[in-house]
Each structure stands twice: as C-alpha cells, then as structure tokens.
Amino acid sequence: MTGPTPDHLRTRADGGRAVEYPPLPEPLPVGVYDNHTHLEIADGALPLDVHEHLERAASVGVVGAVQVGTDVATSRWSAEVAEREPRLLAAVALHPNEAPRLEASGTLDEALAVIDELAARPRVRAIGETGLDFFRTGDDGRGAQFRAFEAHLDIAKRHGLALQIHDRDAHDEVVETLRRVGAPERTVFHCFSGGADLARLAADEGWYLSFAGNVTFKNAENLRAALRVAPRDRILVETDAPYLTPAPLRGRPNAPYLVPHTARFMAEALGTDLDDFCSQLASNTVRVYGSWQDEPVLPIHQQGTA
C-alpha cells in the first residue's frame, strides 16, 4: 500500500491490460497539437506520466495538447496541470454520461458551479467535453444530459471559451440544441462521428471538426467522406487518448505522441502536402484555443506614453 490515490487518477474501464505503448512514429515536419486527450487515465503495462507523454509528443512534432476533464476531479486537475505545464491547455466539463449520475445524487448544480469557477482560470480555454450520448445513456438519463449540455453552452459563452462537444448517436439533438440555445463562437465536434451531411451542415455554421484515430479505421468511410467535404480551416486532429488508437496500432494504448499516424493518414486521404496540412492544423488549433505561450507582459518601463 502506498497511501491514498489522488482523486483525479483514472484507469481505463477495460484497464489492467498487459499491452505496451507503441514505438515513436516518424516526426511530423511542422508542429501540431493534440486538441483532446485524457492524460489522467492510466493504460498499458507501464503507464506514462504527464512529463513522459509530453516529451515523447514533442520529440515527434506534437508540440502541445488540450487536457480534457470529464467530472469535477479531473476538470480541477486539468486546470491545475495546465498551469504547471506550458505544453498543456485545459478543457473542463461534466461528461454527458456523468450528468445523469450527478442529477440522481442531487449534485449536478453544485458540480456545474465548480465548472463555472474553473472556467475563469487562465489556462482553461475550452468547456468540454459536454454534449449528448445516447449510446451509453438510456431515455431516463436524457433530461439530465440536455440540462447539463445547455448549462455548459451558457458557461462557454459567458467566459468567451471554445466548446468541445461529445456527440455519440445524437447528431440531430446536438445540432438542434446548438441552434436553439446558440453555439459559442468556436464550437468543436470532438471525435467527429458524422458523415458528409453533418460535415456540410457544420461547415455552414462555422463549426470545427476534430478527427481522432478512428478516421484511419477500415470501416470509417463515412468519416473520410466528412473529412473530404470539411473546409480546411475547420479541421482539427486529436487522440482522445488512451482510446481510439490509430491503425495500424489498434489495441495498443493511445497517446499524444501517436498523432503523426492520424495526421499523415488525413493528409494522404486529402491528397495534400504534409507540411501545408500540419501548418493548417496548427493555425486552426491556435485560432480555437489561443496560444499555448502565455501572453507576453511588457516590463513596466516599456509601458505608458510613447
């Protein structure tokens, strides 16, 4: 026994897997960002710590990541770790599958108030992941999901933050809610799971599509169709690590340092030059979340009258 485990640490639901992390891929020619990862979730035979994750990522051209919370403890940790680690920004929210549990225990409002507080922290640049998940939550949990999603939309808009949407088997209801309540200026479908029709609709609304490792899967022709119709300035890349490891590494743990597999695959699917594609991904990401570098503050003697 080594004492209590910190609150925020999680293990994959199918965890305890005696699998190794994959080797480092060939580095990307231009630095990109993983805009959605969960570094608090331990996976594999030898889990990596935050520093190891970011060192490996930097060594292959993945220069930063957005660390995403899914409940109060992981959101709080995400905000804190991003204040210590310049290669991380944070997103905070209650996952749509958490909302019904919180409502059942009478703590949903209290938890939303914590997210609202965390949203004011300087390295928190997005509210997410929030949205609707009709795959894991049945009819009885939908009321709580809608209520939480709408509250998160309000928090994002009041704080001027980006929004990261989790949409699983709920495309129509997610779009309807965004239109009815009003979407934040920078709205991202994390782990985009629609086809060309949803991609066109999102393009008309100015929303961003973030593609994860599943765009590389053999049966994911709908995702590749979406990628082909998405405007280039609305495309992002993510891992959703430790889940959704790209081909040909499926079954192994995922991590930000594996983004090059997905980015290369996407550039090839689009028939575009890898350098240009990576530059575009990087500028899209910074447009959505702001810079990873803290804003430079002028020394006192350089301020004032000119």
Ligand SMILES: [Zn+2]
């Ligand atoms: Zn998600």
Ligand SMILES: [Zn+2]
């Ligand atoms: Zn996620």
